[in-house]
Structure formats: C-alpha cells, structure tokens
Amino acid sequence: MDINAFILEIENEFNEIPKGKLKPESNYKEALNLSSISSLILIALIDNKYDLLIESSDLKQSQTLNELFEIIIKRKNINNK
Numbered sequence: 632m633d634i635n636a637f638i639l640e641i642e643n644e645f646n647e648i649p650k651g652k653l654k655p656e657s658n659y660k661e662a663l664n665l666s667s668i669s670s671l672i673l674i675a676l677i678d679n680k681y682d683l684l685i686e687s688s689d690l691k692q693s694q695t696l697n698e699l700f701e702i703i704i705k706r707k708n709i710n711n712k
Contacts, residue, residue: 632681632707634700641696644676645669655697665690683707 638653645663653662663669670690678684683706693699 632704634697637700637703638696640676640680641673644672653696655700656695658694659696659699660690660694677703681707683710 634655638655639650641659641663642648642650642653648662653659659665659673663673665673670687673690674685674687681703683703685702685706689699689702693702
C-alpha cells in the first residue's frame with residue numbers, strides 16, 4: 632500500500648479531478664469539494680480498495696491526503712494484528 636496508488640485511486644474515482652493534480656500534501660477536502668455525498672464515495676472507495684471501514688470522524692480529523700492515508704495505514708496495521 633502506497634500513497635501514490637491511494638491518490639491514483641481517488642483521481643480515478645473522482646473524474647472531475649485532473650490526473651496528477653493531487654499530491655500527498657493536498658487538502659483533499661478542498662480538492663474534492665467534500666460534501667456528504669463525496670464523503671460517502673470516499674469512505675466506500677477506502678472500504679472497497681483497502682477492506683477498511685473508516686468513519687466520518689476520520690475525515691474530520693484529517694486535512695491532507697497524507698494524513699488520511701496515515702489513518703488508513705494505522706487502522707490496517709491494528710486490524711491485521
């Protein structure tokens with residue numbers, strides 16, 4: 632699991648985002664114009680690709696893609712032990 636693959640998955644899911652625009656330090660809430668619908672899409676994407684159900688509180692406590700990715704990594708490591 633790597634941040635660049637994570638970003639590519641998001642860019643593929645959200646067609647309105649030009650490929651290569653997002654970076655680990657990008658504020659994904661601004662880039663995705665995060666709404667309740669796009670939040671659900673993002674949560675479903677993470678569940679589908681990483682077999683991990685995150686919560687809206689995880690989205691609230693992260694701003695950048697890297698911060699969100701770190702939450703995913705941390706949760707995956709905890710769940711896989």
